[in-house]
Amino acid sequence: MFGQLLPCGGGDAIPLVRPRLVVGRNADCDVCLPLGTVSSKHCLLEMRSGVWHVSDLASRNGIRIDGVRCQEGKLSPGAVLWIATQRFQVDYVLEAAARPPAARSPVPSPSLQAAANLRESDTTEVEPPPRHQELPVRARRGGAAGGHSLGELIPCGGGSPIPLTKRNLLVGRAPACDITLPSPQVSSKHCQLEFKGGFWHVRDLGSTNGIRVDGIVHLAKFLRPGEILSIAKLRFEIAYSPLEDEPPQEENPFALSLMEKAGIARRGSPAAEPRLPREPDDEPARKRWSIDETGTL
Numbered sequence: 001m002f003g004q005l006l007p008c009g010g011g012d013a014i015p016l017v018r019p020r021l022v023v024g025r026n027a028d029c030d031v032c033l034p035l036g037t038v039s040s041k042h043c044l045l046e047m048r049s050g051v052w053h054v055s056d057l058a059s060r061n062g063i064r065i066d067g068v069r070c071q072e073g074k075l076s077p078g079a080v081l082w083i084a085t086q087r088f089q090v091d092y093v094l095e096a097a098a099r100p101p102a103a104r105s106p107v108p109s110p111s112l113q114a115a116a117n118l119r120e121s122d123t124t125e126v127e128p129p130p131r132h133q134e135l136p137v138r139a140r141r142g143g144a145a146g147g148h149s150l151g152e153l154i155p156c157g158g159g160s161p162i163p164l165t166k167r168n169l170l171v172g173r174a175p176a177c178d179i180t181l182p183s184p185q186v187s188s189k190h191c192q193l194e195f196k197g198g199f200w201h202v203r204d205l206g207s208t209n210g211i212r213v214d215g216i217v218h219l220a221k222f223l224r225p226g227e228i229l230s231i232a233k234l235r236f237e238i239a240y241s242p243l244e245d246e247p248p249q250e251e252n253p254f255a256l257s258l259m260e261k262a263g264i265a266r267r268g269s270p271a272a273e274p275r276l277p278r279e280p281d282d283e284p285a286r287k288r289w290s291i292d293e294t295g296t297l
Contacts, residue, residue, distance in 0.1 A: 002047055002052075003015075003093075004091050005090060007086070008089060009086075016045065018030065020044070021045040022044055025042070031045070036244065036245055037084035042056075042083055042084065043056050051094065052090060053072065054072060055072040056070075061084035064081070065081060150164045150200075151163075151225075156228065168193070172190040173190070181231060181234060183234060185233050185234075187206075187208050187232075192205055198244035198247070201247075202221055204219050220251065221250065222248065
């Protein structure tokens with residue numbers, strides 16, 4: 001065996017039994033991943049000079065190495081390989097010929113030796129520059145049983161992924177939202193994420209700065225794995241495994257009422273029939289009696 005792929009989400013390890021393996025959804029692949037997001041022949045794993053390499057075979061959802069999308073690359077031991085939305089840690093031992101030579105310990109020069117003998121009081125402590133602060137993101141706990149995630153939003157600018165733990169999530173700046181994005185560009189209740197028809201669906205809730213999918217403004221749209229969702233100026237890649245091959249047909253957002261867009265009313269709920277005002281002609285006819293001069297009716 002030439003190593004193994006360890007699923008990051010848990011599960012049985014996949015042995016790498018040959019130095020050249022085709023990975024894909026088809027049953028005739030060397031490593032079969034029967035998932036809708038994996039292409040029929042997704043990528044090629046090949047060991048060269050004792051080191052594993054991966055090459056994309058024109059797949060739909062691509063490959064990543066340690067979170068960076070690429071067409072091909074080297075897989076060092078411990079690297080995380082993304083095959084569509086599935087993550088695997090590559091576990092193997094480098095052969096002796098592939099190991100980098102051990103660095104020789106340099107012999108310190110007399111000047112360096114003198115600098116090492118300086119007292120601590122003779123040195124000046126330099127503070128490291130402040131690191132770039134990540135935007136704090138809070139996701140409310142609860143939802144799916146056992147903390148099971150239906151996917152995650154991966155910040156494109158770096159940071160921890162946001163787990164999607166419920167089928168219906170409210171995203172916004174307000175602390176009461178399921179996913180809180182404390183950015184002034186984000187509206188208090190910015191958008192709604194809903195898992196329906198086997199796909200994640202996003203709907204704008206009348207926000208100020210709107211939503212975009214792969215750079216295009218949308219009021220509502222089904223999200224495919226790997227697409228970039230922009231919430232105001234914050235960009236996230238959505239990663240999950242859909243339950244169907246294709247998303248349902250998109251509804252026309254312009255056909256929705258304002259209450260439906262705001263999530264107050266549901267699509268298809270019976271509406272009360274309008275009551276028309278009565279016209280004078282609709283009043284029941286009344287008999288008119290007249291009394292003549294003789295006093296008879």
